[in-house]
């Protein structure tokens with residue numbers, strides 16, 4: 473069996489950055505390199521029905537080793553990394569027996585990973601940390617998850633005394649650009665439920681996420697010489713900023729937490745003739761989510777009535793809170809919770825302030841909570857993952873398989 477650390481490093485060094493500006497799947501050619509490697513590897517370690525489809529989706533089966541009928545369960549993660557930060561030339565470094573002090577990632581550029589800023593580091597004093605060299609992200613999101621799933625399957629294959637039902641695993645491209653679930657064939661995956669292994673800190677267990685919508689508002693104005701503009705000029709910039717100023721001031725990402733929703737204006741562009749504003753709308757609560765969307769419609773309508781010029785709103789839903797799909801089968805959360813507790817891990821159950829592939833999969837018929845993969849500071853040069861958290865994640869996956877067989 474390959475050591476967890478070696479497996480992770482091998483995956484992490486392969487650049488699999490996805491690209492939101494590409495329409496193909498996978499969005500980047502380079503993701504095929506790891507996809508093909510995983511495809512061969514899953515066959516080599518002894519999994520069955522290993523498939524790699526023409527869009528880069530990988531699936532495999534660990535057959536049941538018991539007589540009785542047990543639901544098929546699945547584990548899912550993504551092998552692409554975020555387009556937010558470069559993944560070319562990932563050169564991970566190992567910090568053994570972490571002393572709780574600053575870690576100099578890059579001497580030349582004086583890039584320091586410090587517990588003064590990232591307090592989570594102190595949770596891992598004495599452990600082995602895998603960090604970057606300060607020039608790339610690490611890609612623990614989600615190569616840690618991929619590593620953990622493969623290593624857990626390898627462990628189960630080597631230990632037939634651990635009894636389990638049929639297990640399916642799935643690896644996707646393009647999760648980081650929101651498309652990981654888009655071409656996921658839930659039917660051929662054929663599991664009753666699954667877990668994405670894509671969370672952060674050890675213990676994380678998540679089955680609530682935002683309801684999400686995006687909106688683009690376009691204002692059209694009329695350009696006239698400023699010296700002769702009275703009662704003639706219509707300034708599209710003025711219209712858009714007026715609209716932006718009417719959004720609730722305290723309901724923004726930087727002022728909300730837990731289950732508080734928000735409007736997030738992330739782009740304003742404009743000239744006299746044409747101005748646009750792009751924003752996202754987020755709320756865990758379905759009815760509050762609908763109210764937020766209605767508020768935006770009302771504001772646009774009001775501005776259209778009050779001012780000259782034309783404002784057009786385009787809005788579309790992106791994903792929904794998986795809670796609605798998971799609560800009716802809540803035992804799938806309880807099994808994960810029990811698995812963690814039996815291994816001495818305190819479950820941290822909290823709502824995700826974002827979405828996961830699991831939220832989309834849940835609405836596609838595969839209820840899919842998220843469990844920790846162990847990494848921190850995703851999507852940037854300060855990303856790190858403690859080896860011990862990865863080892864625990866492997867144990868949790870194994871335990872979930874075992875408990876599911878026991879309970880059904």
Ligand SMILES: [Zn+2]
Pocket residue numbers: 550613614647670
């Ligand atoms: Zn991820």
